[in-house]
Amino acid sequence: MELISIEDFLKLDIRLVKILSAERIEGSEKLLKLRISLGEEERTIVAGIAKFYNPEELVGKKVLYLSNLKPRKIFGIESQGMILALSDGENLSLIVPDREVKEGAKAS
Numbered sequence: 001m002e003l004i005s006i007e008d009f010l011k012l013d014i015r016l017v018k019i020l021s022a023e024r025i026e027g028s029e030k031l032l033k034l035r036i037s038l039g040e041e042e043r044t045i046v047a048g049i050a051k052f053y054n055p056e057e058l059v060g061k062k063v064l065y066l067s068n069l070k071p072r073k074i075f076g077i078e079s080q081g082m083i084l085a086l087s088d089g090e091n092l093s094l095i096v097p098d099r100e101v102k103e104g105a106k107a108s
Contacts, residue, residue: 013068014084014107016097022055025075033077034058036065039104046079052092064095064107
């Protein structure tokens with residue numbers, strides 16, 4: 001694994017977001033369309049977590065999000081960032097805070 005500098009890390013804008021809505025994407029077994037809130041702004045993202053989470057269990061969850069990833073179209077939907085998760089190859093777990101923190105809070 002390549003080591004990065006603190007300057008490289010500081011380029012990442014990782015924020016806490018609240019999932020406002022989640023729905024399956026027709027034609028995909030892996031993808032969900034999520035609407036998220038960064039506090040003062042809402043965005044849409046496509047996340048490959050449908051095999052591990054049902055849409056209804058995600059609504060209201062607060063998770064970590066990489067906000068300054070270049071947008072890209074996935075299944076015709078512009079995905080504006082990436083939800084962060086942990087994976088061991090078999091299971092996947094979203095990264096959630098262990099206490100209440102406001103939406104939009106920046107990871108450091």
